[in-house]
Amino acid sequence: MVELQVNGRRVEVSLPGEAPLLWALRDGLRFTGTKYGCGIGLCGVCTVLLDGEPVRSCLTPLASVSGRSILTIEGLSPDRSHPVQRAWIAEQVPQCGYCQSGQILTAVALLARHPRPTDAQIDAALSAVLCRCGTYPRIRRAVRRAAGLMAGEAAS
Amino acid sequence: MIRARLTRRAFLRVGVAAGGGLLIGFPWAPGIGESGTRAAFSPNAWLTVHPDGRVDLRVASSEMGQGVLTGIAMLIADELEADWSRVRAKQAPAAPDFANPLMGRQQTGGSTAIRGFWRVAREAGAVGRELLVEAAAARWGVDAGECLARRGVVIHEPTGRRLDYGVLAAAAARLPVPEAVFLKEPEEFRLIGRSQPRLDTPQKVDGSARFGLDVRLPGMWTAVVARSPTLGGRLRGFDARAARAVPGVRAVFPIESGVAVLADHFWAAAQGREALRVHWDPGPHAGVDSAAIERNFAEGLAHGGVVERETGDVDRTVREGRFVEALYRVPYQAHACMEPMNATADVRADGCDLYLPTQAQTASQETAMRLTGLPRERVRVHTTFLGGGFGRRSEQDFVREAVQCSMKAGRPVQVVWSREDDLTHDVYRPATLNRMRGVLDGKGRIVSWEHNIAGPSILARVAPDRVRGGRDPTSVEGAANLPYAIPNLRVTYALVEAPVPVGFWRSVGASQNAYVTECFLDELIAEAGADPVERRLELLRDRPRHRRVLELAAGRAGWGDALPEGRAHGVAVAESFGSVVAQVAEVSIDAGRVRVHRVVCAVDCGIAVNPDLIGQQMESAVVFGLTATLKGAITVRAGRVEQRNFDTFALLRLDECPRIEVHIVPGTDPPGGVGEPGVPPVAPAVANAVFALTGRPVRSLPIRVAG
Numbered sequence: 001m002v003e004l005q006v007n008g009r010r011v012e013v014s015l016p017g018e019a020p021l022l023w024a025l026r027d028g029l030r031f032t033g034t035k036y037g038c039g040i041g042l043c044g045v046c047t048v049l050l051d052g053e054p055v056r057s058c059l060t061p062l063a064s065v066s067g068r069s070i071l072t073i074e075g076l077s078p079d080r081s082h083p084v085q086r087a088w089i090a091e092q093v094p095q096c097g098y099c100q101s102g103q104i105l106t107a108v109a110l111l112a113r114h115p116r117p118t119d120a121q122i123d124a125a126l127s128a129v130l131c132r133c134g135t136y137p138r139i140r141r142a143v144r145r146a147a148g149l150m151a152g153e154a155a156s
Numbered sequence: 157m158i159r160a161r162l163t164r165r166a167f168l169r170v171g172v173a174a175g176g177g178l179l180i181g182f183p184w185a186p187g188i189g190e191s192g193t194r195a196a197f198s199p200n201a202w203l204t205v206h207p208d209g210r211v212d213l214r215v216a217s218s219e220m221g222q223g224v225l226t227g228i229a230m231l232i233a234d235e236l237e238a239d240w241s242r243v244r245a246k247q248a249p250a251a252p253d254f255a256n257p258l259m260g261r262q263q264t265g266g267s268t269a270i271r272g273f274w275r276v277a278r279e280a281g282a283v284g285r286e287l288l289v290e291a292a293a294a295r296w297g298v299d300a301g302e303c304l305a306r307r308g309v310v311i312h313e314p315t316g317r318r319l320d321y322g323v324l325a326a327a328a329a330r331l332p333v334p335e336a337v338f339l340k341e342p343e344e345f346r347l348i349g350r351s352q353p354r355l356d357t358p359q360k361v362d363g364s365a366r367f368g369l370d371v372r373l374p375g376m377w378t379a380v381v382a383r384s385p386t387l388g389g390r391l392r393g394f395d396a397r398a399a400r401a402v403p404g405v406r407a408v409f410p411i412e413s414g415v416a417v418l419a420d421h422f423w424a425a426a427q428g429r430e431a432l433r434v435h436w437d438p439g440p441h442a443g444v445d446s447a448a449i450e451r452n453f454a455e456g457l458a459h460g461g462v463v464e465r466e467t468g469d470v471d472r473t474v475r476e477g478r479f480v481e482a483l484y485r486v487p488y489q490a491h492a493c494m495e496p497m498n499a500t501a502d503v504r505a506d507g508c509d510l511y512l513p514t515q516a517q518t519a520s521q522e523t524a525m526r527l528t529g530l531p532r533e534r535v536r537v538h539t540t541f542l543g544g545g546f547g548r549r550s551e552q553d554f555v556r557e558a559v560q561c562s563m564k565a566g567r568p569v570q571v572v573w574s575r576e577d578d579l580t581h582d583v584y585r586p587a588t589l590n591r592m593r594g595v596l597d598g599k600g601r602i603v604s605w606e607h608n609i610a611g612p613s614i615l616a617r618v619a620p621d622r623v624r625g626g627r628d629p630t631s632v633e634g635a636a637n638l639p640y641a642i643p644n645l646r647v648t649y650a651l652v653e654a655p656v657p658v659g660f661w662r663s664v665g666a667s668q669n670a671y672v673t674e675c676f677l678d679e680l681i682a683e684a685g686a687d688p689v690e691r692r693l694e695l696l697r698d699r700p701r702h703r704r705v706l707e708l709a710a711g712r713a714g715w716g717d718a719l720p721e722g723r724a725h726g727v728a729v730a731e732s733f734g735s736v737v738a739q740v741a742e743v744s745i746d747a748g749r750v751r752v753h754r755v756v757c758a759v760d761c762g763i764a765v766n767p768d769l770i771g772q773q774m775e776s777a778v779v780f781g782l783t784a785t786l787k788g789a790i791t792v793r794a795g796r797v798e799q800r801n802f803d804t805f806a807l808l809r810l811d812e813c814p815r816i817e818v819h820i821v822p823g824t825d826p827p828g829g830v831g832e833p834g835v836p837p838v839a840p841a842v843a844n845a846v847f848a849l850t851g852r853p854v855r856s857l858p859i860r861v862a863g
């Protein structure tokens with residue numbers, strides 16, 4: 001039994017401590033919005049935010065995150081109102097959608113660190129997550145749009 | 157509007173939905189009887205108009221990213237004159253009524269979804285609209301001709317009275333099905349031809365979209381399967397003691413494809429498989445490697461193949477001009493859907509439920525029927541979202557595994573493939589070897605063209621009756637239908653079996669053949685000292701669609717304008733699945749690394765149903781094509797596929813993605829395909845730019861240049 005803090009709630013999961021966080025979320029807690037793509041840290045579709053930083057949940061042993069704050073796509077907003085989600089809808093980013101949780105959370109982390117990211121910063125950060133459907137051009141646009149939305153909100 | 161007889165009137169049924177709504181479907185739908193009879197809500201109805209005005213649509217084709225859920229819903233909703241903001245679309249269950257008219261089966265592939273349902277889907281919508289109008293006219297006691305349907309309401313034009321669809325649904329459901337309906341002329345479309353947001357976007361930004369891997373059933377076990385590491389190997393025996401000792405592992409047993417390890421969750425199943433000791437008979441191909449396969453292809457070329465197209469006299473012209481010969485190689489490619497293969501089955505004595513990310517509902521239903529002995533109506537297929545498909549999910553291997561596991565375990569089982577399973581047990585895009593021969597006359601005109609293809613056949617595996625006398629239509633797609641006016645031309649195909657299983661891969665034969673033909677054409681054009689765009693336009697004098705996309709792409713890309721130092725343009729045009737696409741790539745080479753800066757894409761796909769979705773699919777195709785052009789390939793060594801994960805089978809990343817601009821040729825012809833036709837021109841456009849930069853033709857993929 002490992003105790004976790006997921007999306008602001010304390011939960012217990014009955015997987016062994018060395019099991020990756022990914023499977024604890026998906027199979028133990030049924031937060032299936034976090035995806036499996038490669039299991040070895042190469043694709044980024046399993047990305048979650050650990051104390052605000054993007055981590056690859058497929059490589060994160062459950063025991064190492066006990067008690068720390070984990071944010072998954074399900075916890076980003078109750079109603080798709082997070083600026084990154086709104087930007088993603090406005091730019092019509094998703095195709096199959098499978099990689100998008102990882103893309104969105106990676107963008108959230110980038111914008112927390114760089115509220116006005118340069119194109120090079122967007123490219124560098126979002127290259128961490130693969131998309132076989134090729135949503136990259138729209139991801140670039142959506143990150144810029146989200147930055148604009150967040151700046152607007154901060155100003156008002 | 158044009159009055160059109162219903163193509164399927166004999167089958168169409170109208171019924172009353174639960175709560176008094178209007179239901180339109182086909183007879184297989186349980187619960188829909190003769191017109192006017194009461195019926196409970198049926199999941200097989202194509203469309204349901206609820207009393208509160210909401211409209212539910214069922215879409216037969218699988219949503220795998222291409223936007224088909226939205227596209228087909230638009231066809232129905234436009235003719236229905238539905239209020240788009242109140243339309244919901246869901247995947248249809250497996251049922252004969254949902255067969256794609258172009259394929260006779262419920263299957264998504266060959267870019268046939270919009271093409272196949274173009275007529276029937278609109279008819280179903282038009283029937284709904286006419287019944288609702290009639291119901292309103294009856295209510296008002298006026299002539300139906302004075303009434304007009306608009307955005308979910310019927311309007312009596314002389315008086316301006318209005319009634320909401322929801323209010324009319326119950327009465328409309330009691331009217332007889334009309335003999336013929338009015339279908340809109342293209343200029344009357346209200347949704348079709350205008351970009352509509354995808355219906356599935358909201359679910360895909362909040363983690364709620366359910367993919368195959370997200371299915372969770374009470375009592376479900378997760379299975380991973382140990383499969384032969386060599387192609388064609390066989391199971392000799394296994395020792396499961398250590399596997400069974402892993403906490404969470406529930407069962408270990410052999411199935412057709414290998415040894416299944418079943419557990420409470422994926423992690424335990426994967427640990428169990430690690431602990432499993434399996435004894436494999438490596439089988440007859442354990443010594444095979446890529447070089448040996450290619451030697452077989454070369455032998456196939458030497459023996460000659462069947463003639464798939466011949467005009468003029470190629471043999472005579474060879475002796476009369478400047479002769480150019482080249483060998484082109486195209487490697488095996490994996491699908492690498494972002495969601496690895498998986499399937500969930502719940503087989504019981506009285507029926508079977510399949511939860512599948514599948515492109516092939518009919519085939520999946522039949523797979524389960526064969527394995528369980530259950531009749532068709534007892535096998536229910538629930539299609540989830542597909543985390544990519546690209547042809548891979550028309551296969552039945554993962555379905556068979558899930559059904560066999562559930563039968564043996566006596567409970568719901570989800571079979572999960574790891575990425576390693578997915579890449580090493582794919583059905584790959586065929587590799588081919590191509591001998592090209594061209595002849596130029598004294599004026600530099602191309603007078604002769606010969607293309608000899610050697611390689612394996614997908615159809616020989618999946619539909620052997622379609623390969624007659626060694627002729628295989630898919631292997632020569634994009635080669636036998638070369639669009640250029642060349643007087644002497646011959647295309648041959650030599651079917652060479654290889655131990656690597658091959659399958660449909662986004663754009664199929666055209667994916668290799670457009671690369672080979674468009675690159676060799678640039679070699680001949682260079683030999684003649686001509687311009688690639690100008691010379692193509694001359695050779696396409698009888699092909700107005702090709703000319704138009706080529707002119708559009710070249711114009712928008714600034715073909716012929718000066719480019720920054722070290723950059724060059726490359727061009728290619730290809731027709732596939734009823735559409736024609738031209739692309740111009742702007743490329744540079746930096747320390748041996750090919751960089752694609754910009755791709756301008758022009759597409760003619762007839763009526764552009766949803767322009768933004770077409771844009772999305774062209775962008776998608778460019779990225780998909782660039783991975784195969786620049787990144788990797790599947791190779792075989794000691795009978796094993798060498799690439800096991802994204803370290804050795806890399807996909808294009810965001811920082812390698814060019815600027816992509818899409819231009820759509822306005823069209824009024826019925827729609828062509830959109831999911832695949834953007835792929836074939838990518839590789840040759842980039843390769844031709846590299847040729848322009850280096851002076852050396854690119855005769856094999858992925859592109860490797862000396863640094």
Ligand code: FES
Binds near residue numbers: 056
């Ligand atoms: S699944 Fe974690 S990086 Fe691919």
Ligand code: FES
Binds near residue numbers: 099100543
């Ligand atoms: S949207 Fe399909 S993998 Fe990214």
